[in-house]
Amino acid sequence: MKRFHRTLFGQVVIALVLGIIVGVAWPEFATSLKPLGDGFIKLIKMIIAPLVFCVVVHGICGTSDIRKVGRVGVKALVYFEVVTTFALALGIGLAYLFTPGHGMHVDPGTLDASALSAYTSRVGGATDTVGFLMRIIPTTLVDAFASGDILQVLLISILFGVAVALLGERGRPVVHLVDCLSHVFFKIIGFIVKLAPLGVLGAIAFTVGKYGVGTLGSLGLLVALFYVTCVIFVLVVLGIILRLAGFNILKLLRYLREELLVVLGTASSDAVLPQVMRKLELMGVRGSTVGLVVPTGYSFNLDGFSIYLTLAAVFIAQATDTPLEFSHLLLILGVSLLTSKGAHGVPGSAIVILAATLSVIPDIPAIGLVLVLSVDWFMGMARALTNMIGNCVGTVVIGAWEGDVDRQRAHDVLDGRIEVDLRDAEDTSAASGQA
Numbered sequence: 001m002k003r004f005h006r007t008l009f010g011q012v013v014i015a016l017v018l019g020i021i022v023g024v025a026w027p028e029f030a031t032s033l034k035p036l037g038d039g040f041i042k043l044i045k046m047i048i049a050p051l052v053f054c055v056v057v058h059g060i061c062g063t064s065d066i067r068k069v070g071r072v073g074v075k076a077l078v079y080f081e082v083v084t085t086f087a088l089a090l091g092i093g094l095a096y097l098f099t100p101g102h103g104m105h106v107d108p109g110t111l112d113a114s115a116l117s118a119y120t121s122r123v124g125g126a127t128d129t130v131g132f133l134m135r136i137i138p139t140t141l142v143d144a145f146a147s148g149d150i151l152q153v154l155l156i157s158i159l160f161g162v163a164v165a166l167l168g169e170r171g172r173p174v175v176h177l178v179d180c181l182s183h184v185f186f187k188i189i190g191f192i193v194k195l196a197p198l199g200v201l202g203a204i205a206f207t208v209g210k211y212g213v214g215t216l217g218s219l220g221l222l223v224a225l226f227y228v229t230c231v232i233f234v235l236v237v238l239g240i241i242l243r244l245a246g247f248n249i250l251k252l253l254r255y256l257r258e259e260l261l262v263v264l265g266t267a268s269s270d271a272v273l274p275q276v277m278r279k280l281e282l283m284g285v286r287g288s289t290v291g292l293v294v295p296t297g298y299s300f301n302l303d304g305f306s307i308y309l310t311l312a313a314v315f316i317a318q319a320t321d322t323p324l325e326f327s328h329l330l331l332i333l334g335v336s337l338l339t340s341k342g343a344h345g346v347p348g349s350a351i352v353i354l355a356a357t358l359s360v361i362p363d364i365p366a367i368g369l370v371l372v373l374s375v376d377w378f379m380g381m382a383r384a385l386t387n388m389i390g391n392c393v394g395t396v397v398i399g400a401w402e403g404d405v406d407r408q409r410a411h412d413v414l415d416g417r418i419e420v421d422l423r424d425a426e427d428t429s430a431a432s433g434q435a
Contacts, residue, residue, distance in 0.1 A: 047274060048150065073158075079397065088333050100225050100318070101317070101320075105319075223375050230383075230386045233307060248414065259272040268384055277290050285405050286399060304386025316369070316371060
């Protein structure tokens with residue numbers, strides 16, 4: 001076995017600890033390290049659009065039944081809606097059980113709204129369902145890749161993949177080209193992944209240096225409750241779902257430990273999207289299923305974000321002594337089901353979408369958002385982690401339903417009998433169940 005400090009997991013752990021130390025000891029210097037984290041995330045985002053295109057197109061072309069692609073897509077959307085509803089309901093339930101906002105007695109009139117101006121200016125687009133659906137259609141084919149919008153790229157990829165598949169033998173050269181390009185992009189990912197420890201070091205040092213651990217003091221109960229809720233959702237709700245599919249949630253988390261640490265350090269699930277797709281394929285999930293479910297889940301299956309929406313909304317109501325009836329809770333649940341779908345790709349999405357949700361629930365003062373601004377970054381870590389885990393579980397479950405998982409290989413990988421390292425995996429053949 002490799003020495004701990006030579007593994008990606010070990011290097012990210014060391015970087016995480018060093019980042020905390022630097023943030024506590026030298027906060028001003030720590031805040032200057034932010035470009036390390038931002039640069040790493042930008043490098044990953046640079047490669048996401050072409051990689052998703054190649055994986056989806058190659059997966060569809062390797063599927064003998066084109067109708068199966070549509071079936072997988074429909075199952076994914078239904079699954080996302082059901083699981084997201086559980087997440088939203090769990091947020092409301094635990095907020096009422098532990099009442100993190102009770103006793104604060106905040107007067108909305110005393111809150112400074114200036115801090116929200118940068119977010120509320122974008123609320124209109126976030127609440128417009130028609131606008132969100134229209135945004136899926138790119139202005140031009142090139143524009144989708146230039147903007148990096150995952151849903152736009154996914155739409156083009158599905159159309160392109162189906163068209164090439166229907167060409168039959170004439171489409172074979174295109175399939176071969178796309179396959180070769182995907183190997184090139186995965187090789188690039190292998191280069192970028194080696195920079196993950198630097199990205200984590202910069203991001204976590206900036207967080208601790210700028211906000212400080214003391215920031216958690218006044219709103220510690222809210223942050224702690226959010227983390228506990230996310231843990232319960234992952235281990236209980238997602239654990240049961242994955243167990244019904246024949247797999248163990250703890251083994252899956254251990255398999256994805258490097259990616260989980262990167263997400264924890266950067267507070268961004270985008271930072272590991274290509275790596276997650278590759279590791280799920282190498283685990284034994286068919287490429288076409290991975291290519292369809294993971295990118296779609298990044299917009300439609302935001303479990304951590306859903307928990308945050310309802311928990312924060314009820315917290316603000318409790319903190320401002322706003323009485324909520326059962327009808328209000330149903331309204332929060334229904335509105336959140338819609339607004340949460342537009343979260344991905346929106347700058348400052350957590351506060352923007354929460355503002356959008358509260359804007360259609362007049363009983364709760366939207367100015368109460370100021371209360372959660374100071375701890376939003378800390379909550380963002382758990383949001384991103386839960387979002388990522390939820391999408392990985394969803395991909396494995398839907399793959400199991402469709403018979404698109406090589407179960408023997410999956411268990412060998414999860415049990416540690418087959419070791420997967422993204423930095424060495426490019427020349428390793430993917431799972432036998434992969435297209």
